Amino acid sequence: MSRTITVASGKGGTGKTTIAANLGIALTQLGYDVAIVDADITMANLELILGMEGLPITLQNVLAGEAKIEEAIYVGPGGVKVVPAGVSLEGLRKANPEKLEEILSRIIGGTDILILDAPAGLERSAVIALAAAQELLLVVNPEIASITDGLKTKIVAERLGTKTLGVVINRITGWGIDMAKSEIEAILEAKVIGTIPEDPEVRKAAAFGKPVVLSAPNSPAAIAIKDLAMAIVGKRKTEPIPAEKKESAIAKMLKVFRRRKK
Numbered sequence: 001m002s003r004t005i006t007v008a009s010g011k012g013g014t015g016k017t018t019i020a021a022n023l024g025i026a027l028t029q030l031g032y033d034v035a036i037v038d039a040d041i042t043m044a045n046l047e048l049i050l051g052m053e054g055l056p057i058t059l060q061n062v063l064a065g066e067a068k069i070e071e072a073i074y075v076g077p078g079g080v081k082v083v084p085a086g087v088s089l090e091g092l093r094k095a096n097p098e099k100l101e102e103i104l105s106r107i108i109g110g111t112d113i114l115i116l117d118a119p120a121g122l123e124r125s126a127v128i129a130l131a132a133a134q135e136l137l138l139v140v141n142p143e144i145a146s147i148t149d150g151l152k153t154k155i156v157a158e159r160l161g162t163k164t165l166g167v168v169i170n171r172i173t174g175w176g177i178d179m180a181k182s183e184i185e186a187i188l189e190a191k192v193i194g195t196i197p198e199d200p201e202v203r204k205a206a207a208f209g210k211p212v213v214l215s216a217p218n219s220p221a222a223i224a225i226k227d228l229a230m231a232i233v234g235k236r237k238t239e240p241i242p243a244e245k246k247e248s249a250i251a252k253m254l255k256v257f258r259r260r261k262k
Contacts (some may be wrong), residue, residue: 002108005232006133007166008126008157009140010149012043015170017137018202020117021049022213023137025078026229030113031212035073035081037104039129040119041095044085049173050076051209058086062103064094069103077211081111099126101132121149122156130157135165137232138190140176142169147187154188166193168228173198194228196221209240 005019017040024036038046041060047053055074061067069083076082091156108114118129130136136157140150167190172178174197181192199221205212213222 001112002114003135004104004114004116004133005135005137006039006116006118006129006157006162007137007139008130008153009120009138009146010122010151010153011146012120014120014141014146016051016120017046017049017117017201018206018212019137019139019168019170019196019228020115020186021046022211022222022225023229023232023241024080024082024113024115025076025211025213027115027233028078028080028165028234029226030192030235032233033081033110034113034115035083035107035111036076036115036117037107038085039100039116039125039132041085041097041125042119046082046117047084048209049206049212050082051083051128052076052082053209055084055086058084059103060086060095062073063096063099065099066094069106071258073107078216083107097128100128104132126153127160130162131160136162137165137168138188139168139170140184140188141171142173142184144179147184149177151188154190163212164190164241165232166191168192168194168196170196171198172196185250193231194224196224196228199207 007016009016024034027034038044057067057071059072062069062072072083074082116133118130119126138150138154140146185192197220199219201216201219202212202221205215216222
């Protein structure tokens with residue numbers, strides 16, 4: 001059965017789109033058929049993060065009735081399917097966001113996991129994206145303003161019948177100024193299923209239009225996002241294989257001595 005997950009945040013600047021893009025690729029690497037839809041038709045930037053700007057047909061065209069959704073699905077980095085929102089002001093004027101849920105129903109059957117990158121906040125298009133999904137993945141930063149805005153988003157999503165999958169704390173600095181995980185879980189009344197550290201590789205990847213899980217797969221942020229992907233599909237983190245213990249010279253000599261006594 002297909003899963004539909006909306007990646008949302010209460011405010012802009014949390015790194016929500018970066019999480020959505022890289023999470024989609026990480027899930028694809030685990031063998032799932034994944035599609036990411038940029039549902040933020042007013043402030044779209046998923047295609048920029050993925051290095052896919054300038055595509056001829058986008059979600060704006062589909063919402064305006066000018067194209068079919070199948071024409072707006074592209075294969076992105078790492079093999080993930082991508083539906084870009086488009087950045088045309090004229091396309092934005094024509095687009096009808098209320099058609100989003102109907103359009104998504106045509107994609108769901110062809111994927112294992114459908115990820116919606118929702119607009120930040122609680123404007124009409126954001127609420128539509130929340131209502132269209134089965135599950136909410138809430139992205140917050142470890143600061144009180146982000147947490148309180150995230151709480152509003154969670155409440156609205158649950159009133160719309162969307163189950164909270166979990167919370168992702170993004171851009172953890174480790175400088176002693178971040179809110180604690182336990183405090184965030186208490187305020188949001190939801191489990192934190194991912195913690196992503198502040199990582200210069202993320203900014204570098206965004207500048208070059210390359211997802212960090214591909215451009216710097218061993219960076220702290222990339223590893224954390226891949227761990228998040230495994231948590232979402234119920235897989236354990238990859239445990240390091242313990243090094244085989246080398247037998248000491250004395251132990252070898254004792255073995256030889258025992259065999260001779262027999």
